[in-house]
Amino acid sequence: MKSKLLNEVTETLLMGPGPSCVPNEVYEALSTPSLGHLDPHFIRIMDDIKTSLQTLFQTKNKLTIPVSGTGSAGMETCFVNLVEPGNKVLILSNGVFGKRMQDLAGRLGAEVDVLEFEWGTPVVPADVEKKLEGSKYDLIAVVHAETSTGVRNPVEEISKIVTKTGALFLVDSVTSLGGIPVKVDEWKIDAIYSGTQKCLSCPPGLSPVSMSDRAVKKIMDRKSKVPNWYLDLTMIINYWAGEKRAYHHTAPINMLYALNEAVHLILDEGLENVYKRHAEIHEYLGKELEKIGLNFYVEKAYRLPMLNAVTIPDGVDDASIRTHLLKNHQIEIGGGLGPLAGKIWRIGIMGHTARKENVDRLIKGLKEVL
Amino acid sequence: MKSKLLNEVTETLLMGPGPSCVPNEVYEALSTPSLGHLDPHFIRIMDDIKTSLQTLFQTKNKLTIPVSGTGSAGMETCFVNLVEPGNKVLILSNGVFGKRMQDLAGRLGAEVDVLEFEWGTPVVPADVEKKLEGSKYDLIAVVHAETSTGVRNPVEEISKIVTKTGALFLVDSVTSLGGIPVKVDEWKIDAIYSGTQKCLSCPPGLSPVSMSDRAVKKIMDRKSKVPNWYLDLTMIINYWAGEKRAYHHTAPINMLYALNEAVHLILDEGLENVYKRHAEIHEYLGKELEKIGLNFYVEKAYRLPMLNAVTIPDGVDDASIRTHLLKNHQIEIGGGLGPLAGKIWRIGIMGHTARKENVDRLIKGLKEVL
Numbered sequence: 001m002k003s004k005l006l007n008e009v010t011e012t013l014l015m016g017p018g019p020s021c022v023p024n025e026v027y028e029a030l031s032t033p034s035l036g037h038l039d040p041h042f043i044r045i046m047d048d049i050k051t052s053l054q055t056l057f058q059t060k061n062k063l064t065i066p067v068s069g070t071g072s073a074g075m076e077t078c079f080v081n082l083v084e085p086g087n088k089v090l091i092l093s094n095g096v097f098g099k100r101m102q103d104l105a106g107r108l109g110a111e112v113d114v115l116e117f118e119w120g121t122p123v124v125p126a127d128v129e130k131k132l133e134g135s136k137y138d139l140i141a142v143v144h145a146e147t148s149t150g151v152r153n154p155v156e157e158i159s160k161i162v163t164k165t166g167a168l169f170l171v172d173s174v175t176s177l178g179g180i181p182v183k184v185d186e187w188k189i190d191a192i193y194s195g196t197q198k199c200l201s202c203p204p205g206l207s208p209v210s211m212s213d214r215a216v217k218k219i220m221d222r223k224s225k226v227p228n229w230y231l232d233l234t235m236i237i238n239y240w241a242g243e244k245r246a247y248h249h250t251a252p253i254n255m256l257y258a259l260n261e262a263v264h265l266i267l268d269e270g271l272e273n274v275y276k277r278h279a280e281i282h283e284y285l286g287k288e289l290e291k292i293g294l295n296f297y298v299e300k301a302y303r304l305p306m307l308n309a310v311t312i313p314d315g316v317d318d319a320s321i322r323t324h325l326l327k328n329h330q331i332e333i334g335g336g337l338g339p340l341a342g343k344i345w346r347i348g349i350m351g352h353t354a355r356k357e358n359v360d361r362l363i364k365g366l367k368e369v370l
Numbered sequence: 371m372k373s374k375l376l377n378e379v380t381e382t383l384l385m386g387p388g389p390s391c392v393p394n395e396v397y398e399a400l401s402t403p404s405l406g407h408l409d410p411h412f413i414r415i416m417d418d419i420k421t422s423l424q425t426l427f428q429t430k431n432k433l434t435i436p437v438s439g440t441g442s443a444g445m446e447t448c449f450v451n452l453v454e455p456g457n458k459v460l461i462l463s464n465g466v467f468g469k470r471m472q473d474l475a476g477r478l479g480a481e482v483d484v485l486e487f488e489w490g491t492p493v494v495p496a497d498v499e500k501k502l503e504g505s506k507y508d509l510i511a512v513v514h515a516e517t518s519t520g521v522r523n524p525v526e527e528i529s530k531i532v533t534k535t536g537a538l539f540l541v542d543s544v545t546s547l548g549g550i551p552v553k554v555d556e557w558k559i560d561a562i563y564s565g566t567q568k569c570l571s572c573p574p575g576l577s578p579v580s581m582s583d584r585a586v587k588k589i590m591d592r593k594s595k596v597p598n599w600y601l602d603l604t605m606i607i608n609y610w611a612g613e614k615r616a617y618h619h620t621a622p623i624n625m626l627y628a629l630n631e632a633v634h635l636i637l638d639e640g641l642e643n644v645y646k647r648h649a650e651i652h653e654y655l656g657k658e659l660e661k662i663g664l665n666f667y668v669e670k671a672y673r674l675p676m677l678n679a680v681t682i683p684d685g686v687d688d689a690s691i692r693t694h695l696l697k698n699h700q701i702e703i704g705g706g707l708g709p710l711a712g713k714i715w716r717i718g719i720m721g722h723t724a725r726k727e728n729v730d731r732l733i734k735g736l737k738e739v740l
């Protein structure tokens with residue numbers, strides 16, 4: 001390679017909030033020779049991606065495709081296609097990614113209402129039920145795995161309340177997909193988005209999205225065009241699933257190769273085995289952290305296995321520890337965001353990263369520096 | 371690799387309207403180990419990308435960055451940031467990508483006016499001058515290299531007319547950048563977007579964008595938030611150029627490695643040499659096509675070197691020829707779009723593809739099948 005900076009990239013153990021470590025097979029897939037985006041063999045790969053994403057999302061939704069952008073592009077896709085000006089939207093919010101939904105929905109001219117919960121605590125179904133008494137929303141959205149706090153929101157319970165009201169139910173599964181069960185059909189989720197760089201262990205750049213038939217109907221019945229050409233699903237669907245596979249935009253060919261490989265690796269290991277591995281490594285991490293005097297920030301029942309918020313002990317300087325780990329041990333962990341900046345570390349054990357030897361390496365590094 | 375379909379990918383000579391062939395160095399860059407999107411070394415790579423894109427665009431514009439999506443995401447970025455509802459927009463249109471601009475600007479609530487020219491012919495500066503008499507537009511947009519027809523629009527001459535009016539001047543350089551001169555500062559272009567999968571010979575997935583200070587001022591002075599969270603430059607700029615490099619969305623790390631390498635390969639060869647290579651291979655292609663009775667569709671003065679529209683002879687079946695070339699010779703060429711479907715082939719000699727041996731291989735295949 002010519003670029004000096006690329007030659008100087010040091011392989012790093014990615015234990016932050018994403019990106020996560022990428023298996024060699026996925027790097028190999030990434031650099032498979034490019035095909036044209038209308039090549040019949042590439043169309044076969046696209047079809048295979050749709051099918052394997054359906055398995056991953058546990059859904060029969062026909063509209064299950066990767067959007068050509070990172071996780072936030074998936075969020076944008078869901079909102080911009082499903083929300084029309086004046087629609088009533090409720091966001092159940094307890095972290096950065098709930099706030100982001102609120103910001104986005106407002107930009108689209110929705111009447112946005114927010115039910116807020118303290119960062120580090122989960123959305124409380126009983127509070128949602130109370131909020132919905134006598135109110136009527138077109139769409140209700142929640143983040144499954146709040147990457148900013150390490151909290152798992154009880155999506156299955158929330159769904160039972162939301163779906164009674166007739167609102168569309170939108171879920172952010174950026175960090176949860178491929179790490180804990182995400183059951184789109186069983187939980188009656190109408191729209192869901194994820195990202196490739198968390199538990200799928202693929203580099204960032206794509207956002208798997210799935211929509212129920214109800215959601216697709218809402219999009220097809222829109223009064224106005226989707227105010228976003230690039231993410232307009234009424235056109236994108238013709239490229240991904242139409243009879244004629246009409247060109248919309250040039251698909252990110254090589255990233256799609258990588259996603260195809262990454263999802264196959266997960267399905268080959270088996271979804272239940274993958275969830276079990278995340279749960280076990282999370283347990284192991286907890287025990288090892290405890291030995292060196294560190295504790296989880298979130299209550300046990302709502303802890304995410306793949307994204308661990310850890311309380312920074314009093315008197316310990318957040319940034320200098322993280323810099324030391326990166327510089328001297330080639331390990332990346334994340335800091336806190338917003339009100340949790342300086343108060344927590346975010347330790348990711350996502351996808352390929354979720355292995356005992358990685359936890360051991362981190363603990364060794366933390367021991368040295370603390 | 372586990373995925374059977376990926377193992378079955380056949381290396382293909384990409385001579386369509388993009389993607390183009392990718393050099394080995396770029397594939398190698400693509401599969402360099404992922405770093406975190408806030409890793410100091412990755413920030414250095416981002417800085418290097420900005421600088422090298424400035425050289426490529428021939429601009430000092432501080433806001434010169436790759437957007438996290440394909441070329442159409444660059445188009446979306448320019449329009450959604452620069453256009454507010456009620457703004458008057460004029461599109462100079464002579465192909466699919468002009469039409470696309472028109473569609474997009476309409477979605478954003480602009481008053482869209484279009485000056486249309488026949489497909490296969492260029493935008494005529496005198497007609498633009500006449501159209502602008504007594505009219506006032508906030509933004510005027512044109513495609514530099516119309517990929518759908520193989521026409522080069524005279525951007526430099528158009529600029530002289532547009533910039534007198536005070537309108538912002540927006541240019542699509544998806545197919546031109548890295549193949550013919552694109553002089554952003556000299557031509558007083560206010561906003562420009564490109565794609566990685568044409569003359570940059572990098573896989574699709576990123577869109578280099580550059581904005582003048584006037585354009586940045588227009589964005590900063592907006593009355594309303596940009597109605598697109600993912601592509602909001604007021605926030606993205608903080609990640610790419612802010613003091614604190616604040617996280618916005620997770621950058622497509624590995625695609626950015628590839629872009630970094632691809633642009634360095636071009637700058638190492640030298641811009642003038644790269645333009646010369648495209649011009650020479652275009653000349654050579656023309657002569658070789660003539661020998662087998664094929665002619666360019668576009669008048670000589672406005673032909674693009676990198677995207678060649680070739681008239682399909684009477685009685686020749688477009689699709690079966692292209693299928694034969696792909697199946698038996700592993701060569702992809704493109705068909706016509708819209709009114710030119712079945713009438714032209716689009717033969718790309720973009721970036722790494724622009725080599726004599728590739729033209730020879732194509733001519734051999736065409737000879738066999740015609």
